[in-house]
Amino acid sequence: MIKVVSFKICPFVQRVTALLEAKNMPYEIEYINLSDKPAWFLALSPTGQVPLLMTENGVALFESDAIIEYIEEISDPDAENGTPEQRAIDRAWSYQATKHYLVQCSAMQSANQETLAERSVKLNAAFEKAENQLGGGPYFHGAHMGKVDIAWLPILHRAQIVEKHSGYDFLASYPKVKAWQVAMSSTGVAEQSVPDDFEQAFSNFYLADRTFLGRGANFDEGPIEKAAAAGGGCCC
Ligand SMILES: N[C@@H](CCC(=O)N[C@@H](CS)C(=O)NCC(=O)O)C(=O)O
Missing domain, CATH: 1.20.1050.10 (Glutathione S-transferase Yfyf (Class Pi); Chain A, domain 2)
Known part of the structure; x- marks a missing residue:
């Protein structure tokens, strides 16, 4: 299952979780403390920022714009979504x-x-x-x-x-x-x-x-x- 690494009041994370919710896509969520970032998170995240999304293949995605596009693509790969x-x-x-x-x-x-x-x-x-x-x-x-x-x-x-x-x-x-x-x-x-x-x-x-x-x-x-x-x- 997809996993989102989150900070509770981050708006960039909320954009990602809102899209997952709107698409009824299951996901796990793990909250971290941004003032004491865990070593595993720093090892995965090039920017040290949330959101970080772990794909089902175990790949770490960062930057909310890129994550949003990824979710759009995997949820509906054939969708034309307009011109x-x-x-x-x-x-x-x-x-x-x-x-x-x-x-x-x-x-x-x-x-x-x-x-x-x-x-x-x-x-x-x-x-x-x-x-x-x-x-x-x-x-x-x-x-x-x-x-x-x-x-x-x-x-x-x-x-x-x-x-x-x-x-x-x-x-x-x-x-x-x-x-x-x-x-x-x-x-x-x-x-x-x-x-x-x-x-x-x-x-x-x-x-x-x-x-x-x-x-x-x-x-x-x-x-x-x-x-x-x-x-x-x-x-x-
Ligand atoms: N451009 C990033 C911005 C993400 C961002 O600013 N996240 C903040 C939390 S709202 C963060 O992780 N801050 C911790 C830090 O910069 O060290 C994105 O779109 O994902």
Whole structure:
């Protein structure tokens, strides 16, 4: 069986597990501690990053883009999946999501309102592009959930948890993206793609008292020293 080496709150891993869940493909998962990477993992992973996927032939694959393409190929080797142009366009729209995973991670870690605004500029531009591209929904290409939807899933899922815990809605100005988030959520794939304690682990990291969102996105709070609060990195 395929095995995914994971870190619980990594968005790149979630893209991979969401695709496996959406395709009903069985897989094992092993979580590692990224601040104390096991020797076996470092021996297998050229980058030292998760996700790492072990194929049924025992080959270690790295880089989520490559892993996604591998899963697409083995799950449906004969699928045409549209024209070469359509596939290129899908990859480009997927890239619009994945290049913003770390941007969202950084925005969520903002210590104060000003930092959140600064760090949200690029994220908002990405939401704006998606808003202009989305049609009548419910998914990116209409009736069926596809690879572009899966690429955006980690961002939409995280925005949903942030809103639930803090009241702050990253998508407030983007009604079509908001409707897309609701449609994606109703599939259940987001919950299936993360461990049971994901929301807790995510909140402990991003919605702790050191972050503006963790303190309930209180726009009336006084100045908070940036240095005393959150850094700008990702989950790891
Ligand atoms: N380009 C990589 C990015 C993966 C990535 O940034 N993974 C993070 C966790 S979210 C990681 O493993 N960080 C540990 C490290 O860089 O040492 C991919 O798409 O797979």
